[in-house]
Amino acid sequence: MATLQIRIDDTVKKQADALFSSLGLDTSTAIRIFLNASIENAGIPFSVQHRALPSQLQEAVYDSRFRRELNGPFDHAEDAVASMLED
DSSP states (O other): OOOOOOOEEEEEHHHHHHHHHHOOOOOOHHHHHHHHHHHHHTSSSSSSOSSOOOOHHHHHHHHTTOOOOTTTSSSSSSHHHHHHHOO
């Protein structure tokens, strides 16, 4: 069996330990669950976003993932990039 070592902020570790303990898990078990779910899903098993995407961009991402309406919603690449850079 392999050993995994990571460096993490002390506060984050304490908060994670408390959370997982309240769920009846230790942190090592929670990490094993995450790793196994990642393998099963062939990726991170939940959505990772720093901020919400503009609705048009969300639609474009969805369309590209499911190979539909690959011609829109933008008429030019510059419009798509401008939309991504909007706050």
